[in-house]
Amino acid sequence: MDNVSVVMLFTLSGLNHTLEQRITLFLLALLWYLMILLGNVALIVTIIVDKSLHEPMYIFVCNLCINGLYGTVGFYPKFLLDLLSPHVISHAGCLLQGFVIHSSTCCDFSILALMAYDRYVAICRPLVYHSVMTKQRVSIFVFFSWFIPLYCMLMNTASIIGLKLCGSHIQKLYCVNWMIVKLACSPPTANTVIAYLNITFYFFHAVFIFWSYMYLIKTCLTSKENRGKFKQTCVPHLICLVTFSIAVLLDLFYMRFGVTDVSQSLQNFMSLEILLIPPVINPFIYGFKLTKIRNRILGFVHIKKKNVKCQDMTFHIDGELST
CATH class of the missing domain: 1.20.5 (Single alpha-helices involved in coiled-coils or other helix-helix interfaces)
Incomplete structure (x- = not known):
């Protein structure tokens, strides 16, 4: 399959285990996925059913959990199948998996930015909170927090369709667009431009989130009442934000620079952390830390x-x- 321009099947790496080890991993992965499903669905249903939770902050939490389900469905079913069969994926399936995982990650950034803005208005401008965070405006925010990541990643994925490839082996447990680009016979200019535009766009998301929380911390230091609000509603956001940021950075470093002097198990964990920790930690943190x-x-x-x-x-x- 190497040194050809038409690749119909990709091989994935990282599962060099015996049958007994694969069965053990299958059971553990299935249990973990069921925990993700149970935790996120429980929180989503709770927020939808209870009308007193139909407030901007809880609506954003609900969408974060929905996105957690969306992102993990792009990985776990295929991963569970790979543990019991050859570790391969079709070209179309690879593009689809990359699109789902990439767009889910970007959607997380968008929703976390909305949460940061919501807490900024609630604590720093409480008198105008209800006039700013109206139902209509919240609906628009939620719509664009889904539409923009999906559109950005659709453009990114479309730019690598029909790409001439000189390899078929992906050094990862699952497909992402960057790994397909690395197999290209020549650097795809369109994909490079779109990728850097997307990175710049979401870099400003990160800057906005950082600025919002710095301003929130500065404001809360001067008021005991605001400190109470911050501990109650902002600390869960910060925990989930830090967890998500570390997972994204580990995955980016692994993809861009690679790690050859560590064990395969550690490499797998670095590439999987974004699909392991945030989907479980988000419903747990919000379910136990947010009083309502x-x-x-x-x-x-x-x-x-x-x-x-x-x-x-x-x-x-x-x-x-x-x-």
Whole structure:
């Protein structure tokens, strides 16, 4: 398959394990994916069902969890299949997987930027919060937080369709556009331009998020009430933001520079961290740190237990009456 211009199948690297090890990894990956599904779906359903949570901050959290599901569905089903079969992927499947994972990452950045803006308005300009964060404006924000990443990544992916390739082996557990570009026989100018435009665009997202939290911290230092708001609503955002940023940086360093002097397992972890940690940590942090969501979940669990106890008591009484 090497030194050809038409590649229909890619081979992926990183799974040099015995059958027993693959089965163990399959069970662990399946358990982890089920945790991701359960945690994110539980938070999404809680926010949708409870009307008191239909506020900008919780709407953004809900979209962050939806995006977590969207990003992981582009990886885990294929990865689980690879653990039980040859580690290959079709050209079209590779482009699709790269598009989903890239657009999910960019969408995370967009939603985290919206969260930072929401907290800035809520703490630094509380008197105008409800006039600024109206339902119509929040809907527009959410729409563009999905539309722009999808559009940017669609353009990026379209620029490598039909690219002449001089190889078919991708040094990664899953497909990303940069790895396909590295196999190109000649540097694709269109993809390079689009990639740098996208990087610049999301770099400004990162600058805005950093500036927002620096301003928030500076404002909260002068007020005890604002410090309470910051601890309650901003700390979860910061934890998820730091986790996500570290995962993105590790993945970027791994893709751009590579790591040859470490074990294959560590290389796999560096490339997978963005698909392992944030999708699990986000619902956990928001579910336990944001009071309204935590109280709603605990209230649901309490009602469930109460109903079970009532059913047991009814069954016990009915049994005594029948005797």
